[in-house]
Amino acid sequence: METSRTKIYFASDAHLGARFHADPRAVEKKLVRWLDSIKQDALAVWFLGDMFDYWYEYKYVVPKGFTRFLGKLAELSDSGIEIHIFIGNHDIWMFDYLPQEIGAIIHREPLTIDLLGKRFFLAHGDEVDYRSRAFRIIRQIFRNRFCQILYSAIHPRWTFGFALGWSLSSRKKGLKKEEEVSYQGESSEYLVVFAKQYLQTHPDINFFIFGHRHIMLDLMLSRTSRLLIAGDWMQHFSYIVWDGEYLYMDQFEAE
Numbered sequence: 195m196e197t198s199r200t201k202i203y204f205a206s207d208a209h210l211g212a213r214f215h216a217d218p219r220a221v222e223k224k225l226v227r228w229l230d231s232i233k234q235d236a237l238a239v240w241f242l243g244d245m246f247d248y249w250y251e252y253k254y255v256v257p258k259g260f261t262r263f264l265g266k267l268a269e270l271s272d273s274g275i276e277i278h279i280f281i282g283n284h285d286i287w288m289f290d291y292l293p294q295e296i297g298a299i300i301h302r303e304p305l306t307i308d309l310l311g312k313r314f315f316l317a318h319g320d321e322v323d324y325r326s327r328a329f330r331i332i333r334q335i336f337r338n339r340f341c342q343i344l345y346s347a348i349h350p351r352w353t354f355g356f357a358l359g360w361s362l363s364s365r366k367k368g369l370k371k372e373e374e375v376s377y378q379g380e381s382s383e384y385l386v387v388f389a390k391q392y393l394q395t396h397p398d399i400n401f402f403i404f405g406h407r408h409i410m411l412d413l414m415l416s417r418t419s420r421l422l423i424a425g426d427w428m429q430h431f432s433y434i435v436w437d438g439e440y441l442y443m444d445q446f447e448a449e
Contacts, residue, residue: 199237199275202309204434205245206318206405208427209284211259212247215428225427226266228446236275238309242405242424243282243318250287264296271297280305282406283320310438312400315392319406319423322388377409386413389421401441403434412443 208225215221229239249257271277277298281288292298304317380386389402393415402421410425410432422443425432431446 199235200437201232201235202238202240202436203232203236204240204242204316204403204424204436205432206242206424206426207244207282207408209244209247210263211257221427222260222263224431224446226262228431228433229266229270231446233270233273233275236270238276238278239270240278240316240403241280242316242403243280243320244284244405245279245282246285249285251289251291256291264292267298268296280316280318280405282318306396306399309436312436312438312441313398315389315396315399315402317404319385319404323384323406377411380413383407383411385423386415386421389415389419393419401436410443 205225205228208221209215210222210225211218232239245263246257246260267277277296278301279288279292279298280301288300293300301316304315304321306313306315308314377383380390385402385404385407389399392402393399397416397418399419401419402415403424404422405424405426407423408426408428408430409423410430411421411423413421415421420441422434422441424434425443425445432443433446434441434443
């Protein structure tokens with residue numbers, strides 16, 4: 195059947211495998227149904243980080259689960275759809291498994307790229323989070339290759355349990371502080387502050403797209419530039435679409 199692939203899709207923050215999901219399998223199935231719904235017109239799908247709540251690749255071991263999601267990505271990739279995955283602050287340790295097995299392109303740093311005639315700045319968002327010195331230190335440790343090698347020497351039965359438990363604890367603390375996930379306003383929302391500063395030296399950026407914050411935001415920064423935060427696949431089930439003419443955010447409601 196002839197298809198017309200003209201759209202680029204963006205999604206972020208599913209945290210698949212997280213212990214704080216009431217029904218982790220249902221979240222994964224809903225994400226797969228969304229991918230099924232876009233496969234006829236998708237030119238590329240960009241995942242902007244934290245699609246997994248924890249991911250660490252040992253040489254011969256990868257995390258258990260995610261069978262439906264990874265299988266669907268492989269299907270889309272085999273059909274010619276580009277699959278791009280940014281590492282987030284939860285799934286930093288992606289190496290060669292996903293590129294080799296499903297043909298995904300892994301992005302480890304913010305990316306400026308032209309897509310269908312417009313200039314995009316794409317990132318998970320933690321890369322420009324300068325609010326907490328402790329967060330920056332932890333991020334540097336997690337991204338340090340020597341520290342990763344040391345971590346890989348620990349048996350997976352210990353590292354996986356530790357990481358998932360830490361994530362659950364962090365999420366519970368975050369949920370108690372509603373202000374951490376609500377929109378902070380233009381002067382306080384650090385992704386907005388960063389984008390405005392970046393525009394001063396890079397006025398050619400048409401669209402900034404981030405994940406990480408778990409909020410849905412579409413904000414005009416200037417006459418020619420917009421910022422969008424993609425929400426998540428935990429409560430919003432949201433995504434962004436670009437067809438070369440219109441950029442918009444939507445939510446997947448189908449059950």
